[in-house]
Amino acid sequence: MATGGLIGTVLLAAAAVCLTSGCSTLGYYAQAAGGHLELLQRARPVAEVLADPATPEPLRQRLQRSQQMRDFAARELQLPDNNSYRRYADLQREAVVWNVVAAPELGLTLKTWCFPVMGCVGYRGYFSREAAEATAAQLKAEGWEVMLYGVPAYSTLGWSNWVGGDPLLNTFVTWSEPELARLIFHELAHQVVYVADDTTFNESYATAVERLGGRLWLAQHGSAAALAEVQVSERRREDFRAITARTRQRLLQVYAGPGSDEQKRQAKAEVMATLQAEYTALKAGPWAGFSGYDGWFARANNASFGVLAAYNELVPGFEQLFEAQGRDWLKFHGAVKELAALPRDERRTRLRPPAAAASSPATP
Numbered sequence: 001m002a003t004g005g006l007i008g009t010v011l012l013a014a015a016a017v018c019l020t021s022g023c024s025t026l027g028y029y030a031q032a033a034g035g036h037l038e039l040l041q042r043a044r045p046v047a048e049v050l051a052d053p054a055t056p057e058p059l060r061q062r063l064q065r066s067q068q069m070r071d072f073a074a075r076e077l078q079l080p081d082n083n084s085y086r087r088y089a090d091l092q093r094e095a096v097v098w099n100v101v102a103a104p105e106l107g108l109t110l111k112t113w114c115f116p117v118m119g120c121v122g123y124r125g126y127f128s129r130e131a132a133e134a135t136a137a138q139l140k141a142e143g144w145e146v147m148l149y150g151v152p153a154y155s156t157l158g159w160s161n162w163v164g165g166d167p168l169l170n171t172f173v174t175w176s177e178p179e180l181a182r183l184i185f186h187e188l189a190h191q192v193v194y195v196a197d198d199t200t201f202n203e204s205y206a207t208a209v210e211r212l213g214g215r216l217w218l219a220q221h222g223s224a225a226a227l228a229e230v231q232v233s234e235r236r237r238e239d240f241r242a243i244t245a246r247t248r249q250r251l252l253q254v255y256a257g258p259g260s261d262e263q264k265r266q267a268k269a270e271v272m273a274t275l276q277a278e279y280t281a282l283k284a285g286p287w288a289g290f291s292g293y294d295g296w297f298a299r300a301n302n303a304s305f306g307v308l309a310a311y312n313e314l315v316p317g318f319e320q321l322f323e324a325q326g327r328d329w330l331k332f333h334g335a336v337k338e339l340a341a342l343p344r345d346e347r348r349t350r351l352r353p354p355a356a357a358a359s360s361p362a363t364p
Contacts, residue, residue, distance in 0.1 A: 035127025039096070040160075042089040043167040049088050062173055062180070063088060069181045069217065076220075077213045078329040079188040080158060083165030090170040095150025097125040098132035102144035103302035106255050106264050108248065110199075110306040111144060120197045122310060125151065147303035153183060155190035178230045181217045186210035192333050195340045201347060204314035205336055211315070212322055239282055240293060241312060247275045248305045275300065317351030 046063050049055050055063075066085065074081035101123045102111040110122035126132040129150075136148045152172040160166065172183050189209035195201050218227055254267040279297050283289060296304065318336070325331040339347050 031127055031131065035097070036156075036160075038127075039089055039091065039167065039169075040164060042091060043087040043164055044089070045087050046168070059173070063168065065177065066168055066173060066180060066184065068221070069184050072181075072217055072221070073185055073188050073213065076216060076329070077185060077188075077209070078333060079185065079209075079213075080191045082158065082161045082191075084158070084161060084188065084191065085166060085168050085184055087164050087167040088169075088173065089167045092170070094171060095129075095152060096169055096171050097127055097151045097154055098129045099123045099125045099149055099151050100132050100136050100139065101147045101303045101307050102139045103306045105143060105145060105302070106261060106268070108251060108255070108302050108306050108309065110303065110310070111139070114197075122199045122306065125154070145301040145303050147299065147301065147307060153187055155187045157194050158191040176229060177222070177226050178214060178218060178233070182210040182214040185213035185217075193336050193340050198344055198347070200310045200313050201340070201344075201351075203311045204351075205318055207311050208315045208318035208322065212319065236287060236290065236292075239286065241308075243275070243278050243282065244305065244308055246278075247271060248309065250274075251302070251305065272300065314348075314351045321351070 046067060050060055050063060070085050073079040103109065104111075112120040112122050113124050114120035124132075124135060126135070132148055136146045139146045150171075153166070153169060156166055158165075166187060172180065175183065186206045186209060189206040190202065193202070193205055214230075218230055222230070250271045251268065254264055254271060257264070257267075259267070276297065279293070283291065321335055321339075322332045325335055339350060342350070
C-alpha cells in the first residue's frame with residue numbers, strides 16, 4: 001500500500017512535469033517520474049541545511065535570503081503560501097531539465113505536443129540531456145529548426161506540495177539576488193493560474209509577475225549594489241527585446257508575404273544577417289562589450305523566436321491589467337483567473353490591442 005502510494009505520487013508529479021515540459025509516451029512518463037523522484041529524494045528542508053555545519057557559508061546566506069523572498073511572495077504578492085521553495089536539493093548538474101522546441105523552416109509557430117487532460121504545450125522536456133539531444137536530432141532530420149536549452153527550474157503547479165513541494169535547486173539558488181527573486185516569483189505564479197493549451201498566456205502571466213514582483217522586492221529590500229545591477233541588466237533586457245521584436249516582425253512579413261520558398265529563404269537570410277549586424281553594434285556601443293547574449297544570437301533561429309513570443313508576447317497586457325486593478329495583487333490574480341476562463345481568442349483580444357493581435361500569429 002505504501003509503495004503504491006509512492007508510485008502514485010511520483011506519477012502525479014510526472015504528470016505535472018508534463019504540464020510544463022511535455023510528454024507523450026509511457027517511456028517519457030517513466031523518465032519524468034524517475035527524474036522527479038530523484039529530485040524529491042535529494043531535497044532537504046532548508047532549516048536542516050542551514051543547521052548543517054557542513055553547509056558552505058555562501059549557500060547558507062543565499063538560502064536564508066531565499067526564505068525572505070518566499071515569505072515576501074506570499075505576504076506582498078499574494079502568491080501561494082505552501083511548501084514550495086522551503087526545501088533545497090543539489091542535483092549536481094547544471095540544469096534540472098532540458099527543453100526541446102521546434103519551428104518550421106519558414107514559420108514561427110512552435111510545434112506542439114498534446115496530451116489528454118493536460119492539453120498542448122510548445123516544448124518537450126527531459127531530465128536527461130542525452131535524451132533531449134536525441135529528440136532534437138530527430139526533429140532536425142525531419143526539417144524542423146530546433147532549439148535545445150537547459151531549464152533551471154520547473155513548476156509542478158502545486159500538485160507536489162503535500163510531498164514537500166517544488167524545492168530550491170543548485171541550478172539557480174546561487175544566481176544574483178534580483179534573478180533569484182524573479183525566478184521564485186515566476187514559478188509560484190504558475191501555481192496560481194495555468195491554462196491548458198495556452199503556453200503563451202501561462203508564461204506571459206508568470207513573466208509579468210516576476211517583473212512586477214521583482215521590482216517591488218528590490219524597492220523594499222534591495223541593496224544599492226543590487227539596484228544598480230538590475231538597472232543595467234534591465235536596460236540590456238529592453239534592448240534585447242527591442243532588437244528581437246523587430247527581427248520577429250521582419251520574419252513574419254517574409255513568411256506571410258508573396259514569393260517562392262527559395263525567395264523567402266533568401267529574404268530570411270538577409271533578415272538574420274541584419275540581426276547579427278545590429279547585435280554587433282549594440283555590443284560595441286551601449287553594452288560596452290557585454291557578451292552575455294552571445295550564445296543566444298549564435299543559435300538564433302525560428303524556434304528561438306517562438307520561445308521568446310511565448311514568454312513575452314502578452315506581458316504588456318498583463319502589466320496594464322495590474323495597473324487597472326489598482327496595483328492590488330489579489331485583485332490582479334483574480335482578474336487573470338477570469339481571463340483564463342474565457343475562450344483563447346477572447347483572452348488575446350483583452351490582453352493586446354487589435355492592431356497587435358492582427359499582426360501576431362497564433363502561438364502555443
